[in-house]
Amino acid sequence: MTQVLSETWLRDAADAVNDDDAFAKVSDGFEATVAFGVGGEDTAAVFEDGEMRVLGDAQFASWDFALRAPAATWRKMLAETPPPRHHDLVGAWLQADLTLEGDLRTALRHLQPLKRVLSVFREVGA
Amino acid sequence: MSDHTPGEVREHGTTEPVEGRYVWVEYDGRPHRIYYEHAGDGDVPLLLLHTAGADSRQWRHVLNDPDVLDDFSVYAFDLPWHGRSFPPMDEGEDWRDGDYQLTTESYAGYIEAVVDVLGLENPVAMGCSMGGAIVLELAYAHADTFRGVVGVESTAFAPKRDIGYLDDPSVNAEVVRGEWAEGLQAPMSPQRYKRESWWVYAQGGPGVYTGDLYFYATDWDGREKVSDIDTDECGVHLLTGEYDYSALPEDTEFVGDRIDGATVEIMDDLGHFPMVENPKRFREYALPALSSLR
Numbered sequence: 001m002t003q004v005l006s007e008t009w010l011r012d013a014a015d016a017v018n019d020d021d022a023f024a025k026v027s028d029g030f031e032a033t034v035a036f037g038v039g040g041e042d043t044a045a046v047f048e049d050g051e052m053r054v055l056g057d058a059q060f061a062s063w064d065f066a067l068r069a070p071a072a073t074w075r076k077m078l079a080e081t082p083p084p085r086h087h088d089l090v091g092a093w094l095q096a097d098l099t100l101e102g103d104l105r106t107a108l109r110h111l112q113p114l115k116r117v118l119s120v121f122r123e124v125g126a
Numbered sequence: 127m128s129d130h131t132p133g134e135v136r137e138h139g140t141t142e143p144v145e146g147r148y149v150w151v152e153y154d155g156r157p158h159r160i161y162y163e164h165a166g167d168g169d170v171p172l173l174l175l176h177t178a179g180a181d182s183r184q185w186r187h188v189l190n191d192p193d194v195l196d197d198f199s200v201y202a203f204d205l206p207w208h209g210r211s212f213p214p215m216d217e218g219e220d221w222r223d224g225d226y227q228l229t230t231e232s233y234a235g236y237i238e239a240v241v242d243v244l245g246l247e248n249p250v251a252m253g254c255s256m257g258g259a260i261v262l263e264l265a266y267a268h269a270d271t272f273r274g275v276v277g278v279e280s281t282a283f284a285p286k287r288d289i290g291y292l293d294d295p296s297v298n299a300e301v302v303r304g305e306w307a308e309g310l311q312a313p314m315s316p317q318r319y320k321r322e323s324w325w326v327y328a329q330g331g332p333g334v335y336t337g338d339l340y341f342y343a344t345d346w347d348g349r350e351k352v353s354d355i356d357t358d359e360c361g362v363h364l365l366t367g368e369y370d371y372s373a374l375p376e377d378t379e380f381v382g383d384r385i386d387g388a389t390v391e392i393m394d395d396l397g398h399f400p401m402v403e404n405p406k407r408f409r410e411y412a413l414p415a416l417s418s419l420r
Contacts, residue, residue, distance in 0.1 A: 081313055084369045088309030090289065091371035108291045109298070111305045 004074045004126040005038035007056060010045060013124045014052040023116045024050050030113040032106050033061060037068030037099075047110075052117065065102030073097050077118070078126040089115055128192040133319065133405040144189045146210075153239040154232065160240060161210035162203035166195030170273075170420050171246035174202035175237070175253030175260065177399065178342055179303060179335030180326045181209025184254070187405030193413055197420055198250070203240050205233075207334050226337035229345045233260045234268060241271060250419045252412070254278035255373065255398060256342040258364075262381065265360040266351045274361030274419035276412065279373040279398050282348035282381050293336045303327040303335055310398035312369035315407075323399045348381070357387030363415035364388060367396030389415070 002009045017023050027050045035042040035058035042058035055061045067089075069077070073096055076086040085095040089111070092098035100107060107114065128143065136142070144165045151158045163182055166172075172194070174185040182202035189200055204211040205228075213221040237260065241249060251272050253261045258280035265275045289306070291297050304324035311320045327335075355362060362385050366378040375392045382390035393400060393411050400408040 085371050087313045087369060088371070090306060090309055094289070095371040095374070105291055105294060105296065108289070108294075108302060109296060111302050115305055115309065 003038065004071055004078065005036050005043070005069075006041065007043040007054065009124075010036060010043050011054045013121050014045065014054050016124050017052040017117055017120045020116070020120050023113060023120060026116055027113040030110045032064040032103075032110060034114075035061070035063040035066035035068075035102075037066055038071050038074055042066060042068070047113070047117075063102065065100060065104065065107045067098060067100055069096075069098040075126040078122045078124075080122070082122075089118055128195075130190060130192055131406070132187040132191045132409060142190055143195065144186070148210075149240075149243055151236075151239045151243050153235055156214040156216055158206045158236075159212055159215055160203055160206065162201055162240070162244070163189055164199070164201050165189045166198050166200045168194075168196055168198040168200075170198050171244075171249035172198035172200045172416065173237070173241065173246060173249050173251045174200065175251060175257030176202070176204070176208070177255035177257060178338035179208075179330040180323075181205075181211075183209065183322070183326055184399065184402050187408075188252075188401055188412070191405075191409060191413075193409070194416065198416065201240075201244060201246065201249075205236060207331060207337070213331075226331075226333055228256075228338050228341040230260070230263055230341060233341055234263050237264065238268060238271065248273045250274050250276065250416065252276035252278065252416070254401060256338055256346075258373065259284070259342060259346050259348065262348045262352055262355070262362075263346075265355045265357075265362050265385075266348070269356060269360035272360050274363070276415045276419070277362065277364045277378075277381075278400060278412075279366050279370050279378070280364050280381055281373045281377040282352050282384075284343050284346070284373065284377070292339075293333055299330075299332070299335070300328045303330065307399070310370065310372055311403040312367060312395050312397040314395050315397065315403035319405065320403050323402050326402075352381050353384040355385045355388070357385060361419050362388040363418065364390045365393055365400070365411050365415060366390075367393045367398060367400050369395070369397035372398050391415075 044055040044058035044061035181204040185202040258277040261275035307327040308324040
């Protein structure tokens, strides 16, 4: 079974994000490179021109901000019905063990498309 | 009595039992034109207090609830700077030159002034979030005015509430405030209600939400005060959604544990805006609390 948020998982999820009409609607101006971390491994993905493109190992990329959490936390966040404190990106950051590091201003500026990405990730499934 | 079920869409042509009005209120030597809504003709006045950066639209389901209107005369007002209440109306002074900042003193002062001008005798106050915080101050310092309070998502201390960047000029506050507010609600709450929180939060004036958060996240610290609340003078009921990550259930339990005679209910499947996000579920908890304060 593919590890949630691993590079392989993210490549499948990127296809779903790029097929998502709601992401297309809210992603104007969303230009950032994001490191998604799980279990000590970070995978970078670039968002630009309304698309998500997985770059690969984040240690070889210059990222704007990183979202990192243990696999168990990602699974809770991406559950069909997430438990309390895991149902929202900001909530998991403030009250669970998701970490948000780097350029917080850029992350919050693009909160709407970021949250849509997480919603699509939830549809892909953990 | 109306057979309306709160939250249901009304038929074409239906006029709700809610009336909107403006009343002029002087507070701290400054004139304010305050918008308020009123419904019901029950014996007990019930004053509803909206959340930070929002307005009285959040209470539309309670203002339409026949079980509430039977027993209460319900009022919901927009604080100055919010909704349909302008900033202070002083001639010659341009409020754009200053910063809006709500404090414990000014928030309680506005409420007392509205109670006074509307002639509300010994009312109940129900407030959510920052409204759930100020009702604790009302029970502590204004028990001679209020017979009881219902604190929805109440905390005695909420320093994490301001995440920063909400007034950053490079951040589109219209969108980010709404996204932030929507995420505070429970995942199972119906989307058709939750999006109303998103919409209301998209509409605040610049600096108003963060000005409210000055009260909620900085000035308000009721941790020492709450244990001095006398529930024989002013009853206290606290209702908090299990999905609220801003006012956590344990934050409310902290308050409840320190008020002799207070009740605490953690509401299943509800988040930070229960009266907005799932009115049918919220009333299961709110109606008993209100009933006990009649």
